[in-house]
Amino acid sequence: MNYFSSNFKLGILGGGQLGKMLLYNTRKFDIYTCVLEAAEDAPCKIACDEFHLGNLLDYDAVYNFGKQVDVLTIEIENVNVDALEDLEKEGVNVYPSSKTLQTIQNKAKQKLFYVDHNLPTAPFSRFAYLSEIEDAINNGGLNFPFVWKAAQFGYDGNGVKVVRELSDLEGLPKGECIAETLVPFKNELAVIVARNVSGETKTYPVVEMEFHPEANQVEYVICPARIDDTVAKKAQEVALNTSKAFNHVGLLAVEMFQTKDDQILINEVAPRPHNSGHQSIEASYTSQFEQHIRAILNLPLGRTDSKVGGVMVNLVGAEGYKGNVVYQNIETIMHMDGVTPHIYGKKQTRPFRKMGHVTIVNEDLNEARKIAEQVKSTIKVISE
Numbered sequence: 596m597n598y599f600s601s602n603f604k605l606g607i608l609g610g611g612q613l614g615k616m617l618l619y620n621t622r623k624f625d626i627y628t629c630v631l632e633a634a635e636d637a638p639c640k641i642a643c644d645e646f647h648l649g650n651l652l653d654y655d656a657v658y659n660f661g662k663q664v665d666v667l668t669i670e671i672e673n674v675n676v677d678a679l680e681d682l683e684k685e686g687v688n689v690y691p692s693s694k695t696l697q698t699i700q701n702k703a704k705q706k707l708f709y710v711d712h713n714l715p716t717a718p719f720s721r722f723a724y725l726s727e728i729e730d731a732i733n734n735g736g737l738n739f740p741f742v743w744k745a746a747q748f749g750y751d752g753n754g755v756k757v758v759r760e761l762s763d764l765e766g767l768p769k770g771e772c773i774a775e776t777l778v779p780f781k782n783e784l785a786v787i788v789a790r791n792v793s794g795e796t797k798t799y800p801v802v803e804m805e806f807h808p809e810a811n812q813v814e815y816v817i818c819p820a821r822i823d824d825t826v827a828k829k830a831q832e833v834a835l836n837t838s839k840a841f842n843h844v845g846l847l848a849v850e851m852f853q854t855k856d857d858q859i860l861i862n863e864v865a866p867r868p869h870n871s872g873h874q875s876i877e878a879s880y881t882s883q884f885e886q887h888i889r890a891i892l893n894l895p896l897g898r899t900d901s902k903v904g905g906v907m908v909n910l911v912g913a914e915g916y917k918g919n920v921v922y923q924n925i926e927t928i929m930h931m932d933g934v935t936p937h938i939y940g941k942k943q944t945r946p947f948r949k950m951g952h953v954t955i956v957n958e959d960l961n962e963a964r965k966i967a968e969q970v971k972s973t974i975k976v977i978s979e
Contacts (some may be wrong), residue, residue: 596665596877596892597624597654598624598626598892598894599624599625599626600625601627601932602627602667603626603627603663603665603666603958604627604628604629604663604664604666605621605626605629605664605665605666605667605668605888605892606628606629606630606631606660606661606663606664606666606667606668607629607630607639607643607669608630608631608651608660608667608668608669608670608671608674609630609631609632609640609651609669609674610630610631610632610634610637610638610639610643610670610788610828611632611637611639611644611668611671611673611939612638612939612940613670613671613867613868613869613884613950614630614632614637614638614639614643614670614704614942615639615641615642615939615940616641616667616868616873616876616882616884616937617670617884617887617888618642618643619642619884620792620882620884620885621888622642623736624888626888626892627642627644628642628643628644628645629643629644629645629647629660629663629664630643630645630646630647631648631649631650631651631656631657631660632646632647632648632651633648633649633650634638635648638939638940638941638943639645639779640832641940641948645768647660650797651671651673651674651675651691652673652674652675653675654675654677654805655678655693656675656680657674657675657678657682657702658675658678658681658682659672660681661678661679661682661686661687661689661914662687662882662897663730664687665687665688665893666687666688666689666690666695666891666901667679667682667687667688667689667690667695668680668689668690668691668845668867668887668891669691669866669867669897670867671698671867672696672700672865672866672867672895673700673748674696676693676697676700676858677693678697679692679693680693680694682863684951685706688792688869688891689864690792690802690843690844690845690890690891691841691844691845691847691866691867692843692844695827695841695842695843695866696866697864698841698877699864699865700747700772701746701747701748701773702744702745702746702747702772702773702863703721703746703772703865704746704942705863706721706773706775707720708840708841708929709837710882712836712837712840713804714836714837714861714878715732715833715858715860716860717775717776717860717862717951718775718776719773719774719775719776720736720737720773720774721746721771721773722771722772722773722774723771724769724770724771725756725764725767725768725769725770725772726769726962728743728764728772728774729761729764730820731774731857736863737774739758739759739760740757740759740777741758741773741774741775741777742755742756742758742776742777742854743755743756743757743758743763743764743767743771743773743774744759744771744772744773744774744775744777745767745768745770745771746770746771746772746773746825746907747770747771748810752852754768755811757777758774760907766805772817776908778852778854778860779855779883780852780853780854780855780860780869781855781857781967782803782820782822782852782853782855782909783803783804783805783806783850783851783852783853783862784801784802784803784804784820784822784830784851784852784853784859784873785801785802785804785816785834785848785849785869785871786797786798786799786801786802786830786831786847786848786849786851786852787834787846787847787849787869787871787883788833788834788835788846788847788849789846789873789886789887789889789890789896789899790835790843790845790847790890791844791881791889791890791891791893791894791895791896792844792890792891793879793893795895796835796896796965797876797886797896797899798834798835798899799818799872799879799883799899800818800819800820800827800832800873800899800900800901801819801820801827801830801831802815802816802817802819802824802872802874803815803816803818803821804819804850804871805817806809810911810947811822812909812947812949813870813871813907813909814908814909814913814971815925815964815967815971816870816871816872816873816874816906816907816962817872817905817906817960817963817964818878818901818905818906818907819899819901819904819906819960820829821960822853823857825857826853826859827855829859829877830851830859833849833850833851833859833861833969834847834849837849837864839863841866844890844891845866845867845887845891846866846868846869846872846883846886846887846890847864847865847866847869848864848866848867848868848869848871848872849861849864850862850863850865850871852866857953859927867887867913867942868883868884868887869883869954870907870909873937873953873954874892874906874907874933874956875901875905876937877903877905877935877954877956878901878902878903878905878953878954878956879898879900879901879902879905880897880898880899880900880902881896881897881898881899885897887965888897902933903956903957903958904956904957904958904959904960905954905955905956905964906955906957906960906963906964906966906967907954907955907967908948908952908953908954908955908967908970908971909949909952910922910936910938910949910951910952910953910976911946911947911948911949911950911972911976912944912945912946912947912948912950912976912977913944913946913975913977914947915934915946916944916945916946916977917943917944917945917946917978917979918943918944918951918978918979919942919943919944919978919979920941920942920943920944920976920977921976921977921978921979922950922951922974922975923974923975923977924973924974924975925974927973927974928953928969928970928973928974931955931966931970932955932966933955933956933957933958933963933966934953934955934966934970935951935953935954935956936951936953936974937951937952937954938951938953939951940952941966944976944977950976951976952968953967955967955970
């Protein structure tokens with residue numbers, strides 16, 4: 596199949612920043628792209644060949660869009676899988692598959708998948724309704740503390756809460772959820788696995804994620820993770836086994852806990868480019884976004900090792916600001932060595948909304964981490 600400067604069409608479901616960064620690479624290769632997204636002012640709009648407005652959870656919107664493309668991929672999991680399943684039956688190549696998405700979309704199904712495939716994960720219980728959790732606590736079937744997770748539609752720290760007492764359940768959505776044992780961990784790690792249609796597989800180096808305590812969002816991603824080689828090997832092995840179990844095509848980001856006794860437990864996965872791989876744009880031989888394109892088009896995978904140590908800082912809307920965005924002190928951080936800002940193109944800011952990221956590269960990882968701290972305290976995402 597000739598993908599380059601031809602009439603081949605690649606479809607992307609979702610028009611956010613991940614899609615926009617995928618499009619840097621389709622532009623580089625001159626691959627014709629169509630994007631489906633519900634928001635008129637989506638970041639992808641400026642970079643694709645065709646922009647289609649439509650709800651990603653609407654069967655007809657996804658099905659009709661998919662009929663117009665040769666290969667269909669996603670930049671967000673919350674899409675209509677019934678439409679994808681029908682498109683697959685009709686010969687459209689959909690990566691990741693509808694089957695993979697169906698499992699991953701629901702946290703309870705995702706956890707059961709790990710159990711069924713002997714993949715290590717924290718113990719959990721599944722509940723159809725929030726009220727069942729209270730019953731389980733009252734009859735001794737569930738002990739504090741635990742982590743509540745909504746089964747559907749959680750993202751970026753939404754749909755997750757540490758529950759230490761009964762009152763912590765107040766105000767949570769009433770529907771299907773899981774209660775997961777709170778794991779005492781040393782580190783949160785992630786490994787991105789790339790797998791193309793022919794089954795060629797490569798893993799990126801293990802990264803370490805530092806989280807914002809209130810927002811439960813990643814604040815820093817550090818690559819490579821500052822961990823023991825044996826732990827890193829174990830993490831990559833778990834990630835590879837997970838990718839094999841799903842038999843998925845494209846990228847699979849596997850988020851994991853490193854426990855106090857150096858066990859690796861899977862937290863959750865994302866079958867697409869991921870926040871834990873953004874530093875790869877500047878720090879790796881092949882960025883995660885280029886790799887995703889290579890994988891879904893069954894092209895040879897690129898090198899995954901890093902040229903240099905990289906740290907990524909998320910730029911999120913400052914608390915107390917809503918409205919037209921202003922990146923305060925952005926010139927100041929651009930004076931710093933090895934610092935590259937990526938602005939996603941969202942015109943409106945609100946507290947904790949992901950508005951961009953900054954990559955810091957340096958031969959010395961500890962130095963990069965120090966500069967990242969300076970970047971974090973210098974640039975502010977505020978409004979007019």
